[in-house]
Amino acid sequence: xxxDGKKIAAEVKAEIAARVRQLVASGNRPPxxxxxxxxxxGASETYVANKVKACHECGFRSTLIRFDSDVTxxxxxxxxxxxxxxxxxxxxxxxxxxxxxxDEQAIVEAIDYRKDVDGFHPINVGRLALGLPCYVSATPQxxxxxxxxxxxxxxxxxxxxxxxxxxxxRPTAALLMQKSYPGNCTVxxxxxxxxxxxxxxxxxxxxxxxxxxxHFVKPEMVxxxxxxxxxxxxxxxxxxxxxxxxxxxxxxxxxxxPLCSAISPVPGGVGPMTIASLMLNTLLxxxxxxxxxx
Numbered sequence: 001x002x003x004d005g006k007k008i009a010a011e012v013k014a015e016i017a018a019r020v021r022q023l024v025a026s027g028n029r030p031p032x033x034x035x036x037x038x039x040x041x042g043a044s045e046t047y048v049a050n051k052v053k054a055c056h057e058c059g060f061r062s063t064l065i066r067f068d069s070d071v072t073x074x075x076x077x078x079x080x081x082x083x084x085x086x087x088x089x090x091x092x093x094x095x096x097x098x099x100x101x102x103d104e105q106a107i108v109e110a111i112d113y114r115k116d117v118d119g120f121h122p123i124n125v126g127r128l129a130l131g132l133p134c135y136v137s138a139t140p141q142x143x144x145x146x147x148x149x150x151x152x153x154x155x156x157x158x159x160x161x162x163x164x165x166x167x168x169x170r171p172t173a174a175l176l177m178q179k180s181y182p183g184n185c186t187v188x189x190x191x192x193x194x195x196x197x198x199x200x201x202x203x204x205x206x207x208x209x210x211x212x213x214x215h216f217v218k219p220e221m222v223x224x225x226x227x228x229x230x231x232x233x234x235x236x237x238x239x240x241x242x243x244x245x246x247x248x249x250x251x252x253x254x255x256x257x258p259l260c261s262a263i264s265p266v267p268g269g270v271g272p273m274t275i276a277s278l279m280l281n282t283l284l285x286x287x288x289x290x291x292x293x294x
Contacts, residue, residue, distance in 0.1 A: 001150070001260075001261060001262040001263075002262075002263065002264075002265060003146055003150055003229070003262050003264040003265075003269060004268065004269075005142070005146060005265075005268055005269040005270055005271060005272045005273045006268050006272045008145065008146060008149045008150075008272075008273060008276075009142075009273050009276040010272075011149070012145065012273075012276040012277075012279070012280065013057050013058050013276055013279060016058045016059075016276075016279050016280060017057065017059050019283060020059035020283070021059060023286075023287070024059070029061075029088075030059050030060055030061055030286075031058075031060045031061070031090050031091075031282050031283055031285070031286035032060065032061040032063070032088055032089050032090050032286070033051070033055055033060055033062050033063075033089075033091055033093075033278075033279075033282045034062070034063040034064075034065065034083055034089050034091075034092035034093075035051060035062070035063070035064050035065070035092065035093050035094075035095060036065045036066075036067070036076070036079060036080070036083075036092065036094045036095065037064060037065070037066050037067070038066075038067045038068075038069060038071055038076070038094075038095070038098055038099060038102070039067075039068065039069035039099060040069070041097075042235075043235060044095045044096075044097075047095060048064065048095050050275055051093075051275055051278060052064060054275045054276070054278070054279050055279070055282075058279050058283075060279070063089070065079055067079075069099045070101075071099070073101065073102050073103060073106070073107075076094075076098075076102060077106075077107070077110050080094070080107065080110045080111055081110070083115070084110075084111070084112040084115065089115065090115065090117075090282055090285040090286040090293075091115045091116070091117030091135075091281060091282045091285040091286075092111070092115055092117070093117060093118045093278070094107055094108070094111065094118075096167075108120045108121060108122075109121065113135075113291075114285070114291040115285060116135055117135055117138075117278060117281035117282050117285055118135075118137065118138060118278065118281075119134065119135040119136050119137035119140075119141070119171070119281065120137065120166070120167065124136075124137075125166070125170075125171060125174075128171055128174050128175065129174045131178055131179070133290050134290065135281045135284070135285070135290055136171065136175060136277070136281070137167060137168070137171040138274045138275070138277040138278045138281065139167065139168050139172070139210075139231060139270060139273075139274045140168060140171040140172040140175045141175070141273075141277040141280070141281075142270055142272075142273025142274045142276065142277040143172055143175075143208060143229055143231070143270060143273070144175055144176070144182045144183070145273055145276070145277065146229065146269075146270070146273055147182040147206070147227075147229075148181065148182045150262060152182070152206070152262060154176065154181060154182045154183055154184060154185050154206065155181065155183075155184040155185075156184065156185075156186070157185050157186070157205040157206055158185070158186045158188070158203055158204055158205050158206070159173075159176050159185040159186065159187045159188070159204065159205065159206040159207075159208065160188045160189075160200060160201050160203065160206070160207050160208070161173050161176075161187060161188070161189045161190065161210065162190050162191075162201070162207070162208065162209045162210060162211045162216075162217070162250065163189075163190075163191065163208075163209070163211040163212065163231075164189055164191045165210065165212075168210040168231055169189060169191075169210050170189070172208055172210065173187045173189050176206075185206065188200060188203075188204075191211075197221070198220060198221050201217070201221040201222065202220075202221060202222065202223050203223065204222075204223060204226055205223070205226060205227065206226065206227045206228075206229070207221075207222060207223075207226050207227070207228045207229070208228075208229045208231065209229070209230050209231060209232060209249070209250035209251050210231035210232070210250065211232070211250050212232060212234065212250065213232070213234075213250060214232060214234040214236060214248035214249065214250065215248065215249075215251070215252040216232075216250045216251070216252075217230075217250055217251040217252060217256060218252050218256070219252070219255045219256055219259055222256055222259050222260065223259075224259050225259075225260070225261045226259070226260055226261065227260065227261055227262045227263070228251055228256060228260050228262070228263040229263075229264050229269070229270065230249035230250055230251040230253070230263070230264050230265070230266050230269055230270065231249075231250065231270050232248065232250030232251070232266055233247055233249070233266065233267075233271060234247070234248045234249075235247060235248075236248050247266055247267045247271075248266065249265070249266030249269075250266075251263070253265060
């Protein structure tokens with residue numbers, strides 16, 4: 001079975017748009033998402049453009065704040081402070097990565113956790129680990145939504161997460177350990193220092209590849225009948241596309257797919273769900289359904 005992230009993302013955004021129409025009909029303003037974009041990195045430009053497009057599809061207002069790549073950390077912090085204090089902004093993101101002169105962690109921590117719809121702030125990450133209400137990081141939430149919408153059994157299943165990043169690996173592991181569906185998994189997190197990696201991944205009922213190495217997962221690493229979720233998004237040069245590059249996942253899709261009961265492709269799998277999850281978090285921020293509105 002192919003896990004179609006585009007299809008599920010479209011369903012989620014349609015549901016959000018219907019909720020927004022209800023809010024507006026009741027006299028409320030539409031949710032408002034802001035994004036800060038630094039520099040002109042091609043991937044970041046594409047991601048932010050897709051987020052702005054999703055806002056339009058969901059009936060949100062959106063604001064894009066741009067800085068050149070030589071922006072100072074002070075200027076960036078001032079912009080964040082302004083968004084924190086602006087009651088018209090329900091949530092905002094700072095598109096990563098940032099230039100080397102900027103301390104990314106300092107930027108993330110400067111965001112008001114109640115407007116942190118990316119779910120990166122330590123308070124939101126910590127509350128997720130404790131099973132408390134929070135904004136769940138967009139990619140892990142997108143993975144969970146895919147598992148849920150496709151009715152994939154998770155309780156008691158062994159989930160192996162390849163990768164321990166703060167954006168994907170760690171929060172995904174925390175989310176799938178929660179005592180609710182989709183969750184209640186037994187979770188193993190593997191990384192660059194893991195010994196006997198192939199033996200561990202072959203034990204996985206659900207294998208989530210978020211290691212950032214294209215085509216890393218080979219057939220010998222996958223148990224027949226496993227569910228495989230590919231989070232990889234590596235851009236590699238390609239003569240077959242107009243853009244001159246093509247997205248590749250962490251899974252060697254053609255050789256692994258025949259083994260799986262379900263698998264997500266790249267592109268068209270987790271990527272669209274990440275944006276849909278960001279929209280969902282913004283709706284929750286606007287309605288005060290996670291943290292009360294300020």
